[in-house]
Amino acid sequence: MSNNFSPGRACPVDQVPRWDLVTDVAVVGFGAAGSCVAIEARGAGAQVDVFEVASAPGGSASLSGGEVYVGGSGGTEVQREHGFADETDDLRQYLLMAGGPTADADRVGLYAAQAAAHFSWLRAQGVPFKGTYLPGKWIEPPTDDTLIWSGNEQAWPFSAKAKPAPRGHTVEFEGWGGGQLLMEKLCARALALGATAHYNSRALCLITDDNGAVKGLVVRREGQELFVQARSGVVLCAGGFIANRDMVARHAPEALVCEHQVTAGNDDGSGIRMGISVGATTLNMQEFFATLPFFPPESLIKGIFINERGQRFINEDTYHGRVAHYVLRQPNGRAWLLVDNDIFDRPLLQPDITVAAVGDTWDEVEQELALEPGSLTATVAEFNRQARAGQDPYFHKHAGWLRPLLSPPFAALSYCRGDIEGHAFTLGGLATRPTGEVLNADGQIISGLYAAGRTACGLPRWGEGYSSGLSLGDSTFFGRQAGRSAANAGAP
């Protein structure tokens, strides 16, 4: 028996010395995806054992805002109550755009059709949503309200192709951090239904038979190796790889600019690596969520971003994560938010932002930034002229956020590399069907293996298209699909 088990290499079943535990569905990770796998697999009558490396349930979702991106079907209960008729086709079209060039139409179609019902399901599991609507532009609601605008719905080019609706549904929790409550409820539900959770239990590698089918996994618990047979399937819900700096450097090096990793610490890519070990193909490993939260206060959205050439490059009213990706890719990592006295306030999340230049005229600001003469001033003059007319012909910033920058003093807030604190997590992962079945490089199913959450490449797969709530929506919904698929694979 080898002691060198590692996620990148599967263990052949004929080298398994004994089965320490036999179950139907073995789940790796007890976070947003894993808990929903467990709930549905138990509902389908399967024996379910969940292996969680941490000493407590919840995973990285516990640290989130507890916001779920749902809509369609004419609106969730909450959307309808507040007058937002959200058609399935608008949600579908929005999610296709949000998924970027490699959006998965099958996955998007299923989600769009069933997301409103999924919201009701979450409530039925005991997750509390107050049912109220909070207008305005927020990153997360600072209140216990439910419905917020949490993505790019009202911003070009999304707004031009899909009728906007607010779709962020946040757990009833005062302030930020509702993810903890969400996960308490989902994990408690899974346990109440009879799933068995094993904590401090690290999945070391998959076990495969001669035909490449997954038969179980090796787990380390209290220094001992456990050989776990999964009669119906193994479901990988072990998160992404933002906490594995080697993997980030290899696959998504640009994410290294963001110093804050959005993770509870165990997004080490082991789920993805276990999938790769049995021939799974990966998708979009270079993609990541990033944010440089430059608002609230929302008045700052009325400012304009420029790069070192004095050029604008984005409509500033898009989702903050989309703005972040555009900021991060500007030449030499240099960008500034230009504001005037009327809209200036310190950004809530980074109040010590560097004010790179202040002046009574834009000329002074340009000089202080040491930009080429005329570069910034020409851009501001043109923007002001167009904003006065309520137009933004290049970037299509919504008229509601358009106003000329006329009230001195003027300032440039630095979003240059080194001056900013970014937050990131990875979006690439295993290729799966909407059922959670993991695919090999020829697009064929790998028998006995499923994945959901950030271990899979899901709905959120393009940094520029992210919306708050998309990862929790995807993880919980497709976790459910994977749980049902795995349980049914073992049905007679």
Next chain:
Amino acid sequence: MSNNFSPGRACPVDQVPRWDLVTDVAVVGFGAAGSCVAIEARGAGAQVDVFEVASAPGGSASLSGGEVYVGGSGGTEVQREHGFADETDDLRQYLLMAGGPTADADRVGLYAAQAAAHFSWLRAQGVPFKGTYLPGKWIEPPTDDTLIWSGNEQAWPFSAKAKPAPRGHTVEFEGWGGGQLLMEKLCARALALGATAHYNSRALCLITDDNGAVKGLVVRREGQELFVQARSGVVLCAGGFIANRDMVARHAPEALVCEHQVTAGNDDGSGIRMGISVGATTLNMQEFFATLPFFPPESLIKGIFINERGQRFINEDTYHGRVAHYVLRQPNGRAWLLVDNDIFDRPLLQPDITVAAVGDTWDEVEQELALEPGSLTATVAEFNRQARAGQDPYFHKHAGWLRPLLSPPFAALSYCRGDIEGHAFTLGGLATRPTGEVLNADGQIISGLYAAGRTACGLPRWGEGYSSGLSLGDSTFFGRQAGRSAANAGAP
């Protein structure tokens, strides 16, 4: 025995009914990488069998210009003869930049140190190089000359960090298409040394043992399945995946804009898929080489590219493939090359380029393109002012290519999506050590498996950093490393 062999799924060795052929080193693909694998593995005394799906040797390299990117060590024989002292450290620094954010320092270091010797080696294999130098800016030499400037060496930001030298070394062949001669010589050499080539032989899948080690491969030849045992190793040199439209859509969808695939037809990703089937990790699957060859004539380099916002976005004197990537990513796929009467000539490779606007003033051109009033004219006015002073403060176009655009009539050549013909091939592939050993997701070696050429993620791994000759240089050099590694793996 199953007839459903496919690259995405390995065949277990205990399902092999018989060994039809036993060799030391089995090579998949008889192109630039495969031929050099064969030469070195034979040199190390191994029995070598090469399986080529086409009916003739050469692979996609046969369709190339036959240009190899080499230098360093104070210069190749040809560089020195023409006065270019090319230090290893400059080549190293250049290749690190060319590799982009995920450049492989080990691979780059080895290549930089040995590239000049590799050029001598190519000559020693019988590949003819005339030894002459052709000044100017060319995509490939139209003559039989050897040394040309074939990358970004003289362009910012490359020129600021590495001392420039011409490094494109082209086979002695009149006109374009020297790749055929290069491949004739290398494949003939491999055969003369005793390698056996099997044509019309498609590798179906790898064969692995219980520990995941690669033991051979299944090949289809004349409708029959051959089970090939490789005592020392299998080397995958089966090219990239540009000819596999499903894979391109899944991994590098932006490459679909380029209608011309740079391939002899068999870059179907099967080599990469075979690697994935045994647990290999992939790198940079989203990256691709692209070109929209807007010159020669080189006078067009003196024009300026703008997008639909009237903004410049690149120094036009960078390598044409780098310009192409910037053009392709402009908003709504719209970009134009602005020229005046003095520099205008029809692009050699696309003489029927759409002339989107002509005018006696830049105002007329702006109106004809229906751009916002002042957007194009302000950019041209600023460019002209700076060019007159010999400066390009934003984009750092080299002074030699800078001149104001003053001679009417003025024109805008369309490089908008739909109006242009692009050429592309993929750069993503299997993760390998410089030795060619293929790596799993934990960075460990997969026993018995090697890869080189575009099946591996090599020196060229970033579309924006490509230089002509980089793929042939990488494929031939690292093919040699893989051939030696595989042969020595079987040594007692």
